[in-house]
Structures are given as C-alpha cells and as structure tokens.
Amino acid sequence: MAPPPQNPMQGVPEHIRSILARLHAESLAQESQLNTDDFFAGGEQAVARRMRDKFIALEEDKAQYVYGLARATGALVIVEAGTSFGVSTIYLALAAAANARRAGGGQEARVVATEHEPEKARRARAHWDECGEEVSGVIDLRVGDLRETLKEDLERVDFLLLDIWTPMALPTLKIVQPKMRPGAVVIADNTIMAAEGYADYLTYMRSPDSGFINMTLPFKNGLEMSIYCPEK
Template sequence: MSANTAIRDEPEHIRSLLTRLHTESKAQEAAITRDDYNKASIHEVMRDKFIALDEDKAHYIYQLLRATGATTIVEAGTSFGVSTIYLALAANANSKANGKTPVVVATEHEPTKAARAREHWQQCGEDVVKAIDLRVGDLRETLKTNLENVDFLLLDIWTPMALPTLKLVQPKLRHGALIIADNTVMAKDSYKEFLDYVRAPGSGFIDTTVPFEGGLELLVYAPSQ
C-alpha cells in the first residue's frame, strides 16, 4: 500500500477497491516470466493482465489533475480501468470547483478488458460511471472524432503506440495541456522516436522525466503561437 494519501478525501469503498486492484495487478506482473516477454505472442500473455499504472504514479497524476483543474481527459490504454478511476475522480472533483463537464475518454482495444473495466467503474458508483466515455477498439480510429480542448493525456499504452497517439491528439490539446507517458526510462529505446519528437527544438512541448520507478515523462504543451 502506498503511503501517499493524495486521494484520502475520496470515498472509502473506492480507495479500498483501488488498493485491491493494484495488489492484484502487481501479483500478476510478478508472475510474468522473462520467457513470456520473449514470446512472439506477448499480446496473448497481456490479454488478461491488468498492467495497471503503479499506485504512486496514479496518486501523482491525481494531484496534477487537481492542481490544473482538468476536466477533459484522454487515456490511451485503459485495460481493466484502474488508472481511469483516478482520472474520473479528479475530473469530477474539478468539475465541482469550476463547473465544467467532466469527460474522461478511455480507450481499450480488447473488448474483454473493456468489460472488466466497466465492472470496476460500476463498483465505484454512478459519478465515476457517468464521467467516463469508453471507446472500445483501436484508438487510432476511436480517437479520430468527438475530441476537443483536451486538458490532459495519459499515455499508458504499448510504447510503439505512444507517438502515433500523441500526434493524433496533439491538434486537440489546449494550450498548457499536460501529457504523461509511463516508463520512459525503463523503455527508453522503444520510446526513442517519441522522445526525439517532443524534445526537438520548437516542438511546443516542455519535457521533464520525473524519477518514479521506470521513469515517468511529464510534458506541457505550450507551442509559441
């Protein structure tokens, strides 16, 4: 259990659910062998796995969202919906403060994973369910429409998808939007093109690697015009 108490004002039944889901996710990851990673069918191995964002990173993201008042949020890679719960909680809390409509656009390729995510959100309650717009299918299609003025983009997806997703959502980011990408130090080789893109002079992105385990990239989108 993380000592981080960022979500302590959120309902107890949701905090307990999150703790349980993080524990389950960690146990699954610990059981994946080196051999599994070498299999051609790694996607098969991952098909029934959470691979949830680490709890401390999720708390940090919740805090960033509360600091910035984000209500329009996109999540690339939803899996069983653990990180989505944090996004929905923060969007709802911000909405109470600024009157904007909370929308968390969640994306998941695997229908069975999407179904599990929905079950978890239902356990959280109506407020969480109502805040989430789950788009099932390849996000390169599902994010093409109905997306405006995005405050925050979470990239928690297979690394080759990070740059295509960023490029797809970039025209919809508001000035000053935040983007998070997970495991950018651990997977720095497969993130190379992504990191080259955001770090290029004039890219419009301001980039910091936050020293969480595996590395967590924090970007601000602030193009000069």
C-alpha cells in the same frame, strides 16, 4: 512527534479507495509472475496476446501523482491511451469529476478511455460500476483500436495519459495533439525502462520546436511529464 502520513487521495470516498487498493494488489500479484520476455518478446501481436488477461495497471504512486496533477491543472477533458481493466481510469475520473464540481457553472468532466480488447473493456466497466456514478458517469469508453476510436468527438484536451505499448505512444500523441489546449499535460509511463521503445516519441517531444517542455520524473522506470506550450 512524527507528522501524519501523506494523503494523496484525501477526500476520495473510502469504498473507492478500498477498490483501488484491491485492484493494485491484484495487478501486482499478476505482474510478479511475468518476466521481461512476456512484455517485449515476439512483437506487438504476441505481447497483446500474452497481456489479454493481465491488468498491468499503472503503479499506485504514479497513479496518485497523476491524480494530483490532474487536480492541480483543473483538467476536465482527459484522454487515456490504454485502459486495460480501468484502474488508472478511476483516478482520472475522480480528478475530472472533482475539477468539474470545483469549477461549477455546469462544467462537464469527461475521461475518454481507450481499450482494444472487448473483454478487458467489460472488466473495466464492472470496476467503474462498482465505484459508482461519480466514476462511471464521466467515462466515455471507446472499444477498438485507438487510432480509429480517437479520430472523432474529441475537443479541448487538458490531459493525456499514455500507458500503452510503446510503438503506440507517438501515433496517439499525434492524433490528440491538435485537440490539446495550451498548457495541456502529457504523461508517459516507463520512459526510462522502455527508452528504446519510446525513442521516436522522446525524439519528437524533445525536439526544440515541438512546443513541449519535458521532464523525466524519478518514479520507478521513469515517468515522462510533458507540458504543451506552443509559441502561439
């Protein structure tokens, strides 16, 4: 007899799972209309302009993995670099909220989400409201350039998701790293496909004295997992 299907989102309310399925389908439909130039040609500003009305959501399997990893590590304070319409944020919020419930004792869950484009931020909020208080209630959305918005009010970060244009990966990491607790996890998307764009980030993270251990996970286009293990 075949075993039951895998269940990475076991326990998540059905209405949130169906919102996630719908949003992933919308994102994939948009992406099927895009080509490589849309993602890379013309520099940062041009890419941002073309992506202003696009989801470009983290793929479902990666998002489910991130959810499981955040649950496994008990992450309560999570930073998301690149929120767009808020799909991956839903997974992060579900994980942080579940971890806070399990920890008990009034532990607070917080997902610091970041988005440059006000219209994208508005759409993200609408998706979170549709999920309900369990999701919307733990998200602290900061609208604007994250190089500014992450400077304040950030403590004891357990988990950082880098799902952002590659030139922003290292600057973001350098803002967040001083706030990370030992054992904090950093996930960066598409590190095989966009290895050139990530060159400065990967060189920094993989240098022998970085304090991070690093591994590329075999998801489509690569998913870099780094764990902050400073000597002291």
